[in-house]
Amino acid sequence: MTSDSLSKMKSALVMRSKLIHAVRSFFIDRGFVEVETPVRIPVPALELHIDAEPSGNCYLRTSPELHMKRLLSAGYERIFQIGSCFRRGERGRLHNPEFTMLEWYRLNADYDDILLDTKALVSFLAEKILNGTSLVYNGNKIELMPIWDCISVEEAFLLYAGWNPVMHFDTDRFNIDLIEKVEPKLSHDHPVVLKDYPAEVAALARRKTVRPEVAERWELYIGGMELVNAFSELTDPIEQRKRFEECSEERRKAGRETYQLDEEFLRSLEHGIPAAGGAALGIDRLVMLMAGAEEIDKVRLFCQ
Amino acid sequence: MYAVGDLRKGLKIEIEGVPYLVTEFSFLKPGKGQAVYTCRLKNLLTGSTMTKSYRSNESFGEPNIEEKKLRYSYKEGEDFVFVDENYEQVSISAEVLGNSKYFLSEDMPVEVLFYNGQPIEVTLPFFIEKKIIHTEPGARGNTATNVFKPAKIEGDFEIHVPLFINQGDIVRIDTRTGEYVDRVSK
Numbered sequence: 001m002t003s004d005s006l007s008k009m010k011s012a013l014v015m016r017s018k019l020i021h022a023v024r025s026f027f028i029d030r031g032f033v034e035v036e037t038p039v040r041i042p043v044p045a046l047e048l049h050i051d052a053e054p055s056g057n058c059y060l061r062t063s064p065e066l067h068m069k070r071l072l073s074a075g076y077e078r079i080f081q082i083g084s085c086f087r088r089g090e091r092g093r094l095h096n097p098e099f100t101m102l103e104w105y106r107l108n109a110d111y112d113d114i115l116l117d118t119k120a121l122v123s124f125l126a127e128k129i130l131n132g133t134s135l136v137y138n139g140n141k142i143e144l145m146p147i148w149d150c151i152s153v154e155e156a157f158l159l160y161a162g163w164n165p166v167m168h169f170d171t172d173r174f175n176i177d178l179i180e181k182v183e184p185k186l187s188h189d190h191p192v193v194l195k196d197y198p199a200e201v202a203a204l205a206r207r208k209t210v211r212p213e214v215a216e217r218w219e220l221y222i223g224g225m226e227l228v229n230a231f232s233e234l235t236d237p238i239e240q241r242k243r244f245e246e247c248s249e250e251r252r253k254a255g256r257e258t259y260q261l262d263e264e265f266l267r268s269l270e271h272g273i274p275a276a277g278g279a280a281l282g283i284d285r286l287v288m289l290m291a292g293a294e295e296i297d298k299v300r301l302f303c304q
Numbered sequence: 305m306y307a308v309g310d311l312r313k314g315l316k317i318e319i320e321g322v323p324y325l326v327t328e329f330s331f332l333k334p335g336k337g338q339a340v341y342t343c344r345l346k347n348l349l350t351g352s353t354m355t356k357s358y359r360s361n362e363s364f365g366e367p368n369i370e371e372k373k374l375r376y377s378y379k380e381g382e383d384f385v386f387v388d389e390n391y392e393q394v395s396i397s398a399e400v401l402g403n404s405k406y407f408l409s410e411d412m413p414v415e416v417l418f419y420n421g422q423p424i425e426v427t428l429p430f431f432i433e434k435k436i437i438h439t440e441p442g443a444r445g446n447t448a449t450n451v452f453k454p455a456k457i458e459g460d461f462e463i464h465v466p467l468f469i470n471q472g473d474i475v476r477i478d479t480r481t482g483e484y485v486d487r488v489s490k
Binding site for chain 1: 335357360
């Protein structure tokens with residue numbers, strides 16, 4: 001990176017620093033405890049489409065999720081963390097193999113409570129960083145408050161892709177249509193919440209009691225960019241083990257590296273966690289939105 | 305072999321025996337979903353382009369492609385003869401050269417792409433100078449620069465030039481488009 005391109009990034013980086021400071025004060029003022037869990041871990045969280053970067057006989061974390069949930073089971077009621085995560089091979093306009101994630105978790109809460117947290121956080125940050133309630137991204141003025149569209153994955157697919165992924169799940173078709181047919185149709189004028197995913201694509205989320213084929217997961221899009229993923233956390237150890245094993249089998253069939261199950265994490269679920277909700281937010285993308293940057297390289301130093 | 309993760313702008317790949325150049329590239333991935341790699345591909349044999357989306361489990365061949373710097377030497381029948389730095393001769397057909405054949409001049413440096421040893425693309429210097437050998441005189445007093453008339457250059461190729469250009473003038477031509485750029489001298 002040349003010193004010229006570094007100096008051009010300065011205003012975005014000043015904004016980034018203010019934003020991270022504001023995120024910390026938002027959570028600390030609400031009684032959350034900031035935690036630091038290990039970056040280098042013996043086994044990564046099992047996800048079908050996320051590959052971990054090896055580090056000696058360990059891995060770099062793809063998310064701090066499993067360690068943070070172990071803290072929930074030990075009685076920590078409200079926790080958050082800001083730190084680097086690593087995903088092998090993910091490089092594009094919105095991706096860098098190393099990126100900064102904010103995660104927060106609450107006991108006695110579900111994904112709707114987490115959505116309220118997220119609305120409060122976004123409006124707090126807009127006020128602190130942009131002195132307003134809207135931002136301009138890619139030429140679109142985006143009103144951040146008060147109305148967020150909320151549409152279920154089932155409705156969105158029926159509307160824009162013409163099929164029902166909850167009734168007849170097809171993993172390849174789901175992924176392609178999500179990118180090519182559904183995401184481009186989501187509003188760019190205000191935030192959109194896509195919620196209630198087929199359980200197959202929400203390995204760590206709780207199933208809906210009344211409709212077990214649907215899992216309580218949502219994703220927030222702002223300006224068409226996927227920004228936050230949230231769950232009502234799956235806390236049933238038997239169900240969790242089963243989903244991990246299925247995911248591991250899928251990875252094996254797809255010819256991808258397989259990882260051991262995180263037995264310590266499963267043990268903490270057996271010990272018991274009350275209902276909990278949590279979310280992961282991409283800090284780099286949030287800075288991109290606020291700074292009007294088109295690619296992650298403009299808001300994150302020394303991208304490779 | 306290339307994996308999908310190797311794709312990037314400028315990479316040359318082979319699909320079903322055809323070499324392609326990746327001219328545009330984007331990586332899209334929903335949070336928990338499978339990555340989709342979208343490429344704009346240029347067929348290096350025909351020049352046609354297409355857009356293709358790939359997922360992580362696909363792979364591509366590595367085309368046997370070589371780029372060489374050659375100089376134009378002379379025309380022999382329907383073919384054009386070039387030489388490399390060791391004066392080894394390479395014959396390239398008029399078909400591969402396309403309109404570029406009209407812009408060659410002796411000793412001109414060119415870049416040639418070879419696929420499996422066969423020349424498939426010749427890149428000339430972007431700008432060349434040529435003498436106008438025939439054009440009708442422009443109407444007297446008409447000095448507008450946005451009105452064009454046909455003109456023949458050395459080698460008998462027709463281009464379009466502004467009305468003020470006369471027979472015997474030297475003009476600059478963009479070899480990528482075959483279009484007039486400006487007048488070099490009267």
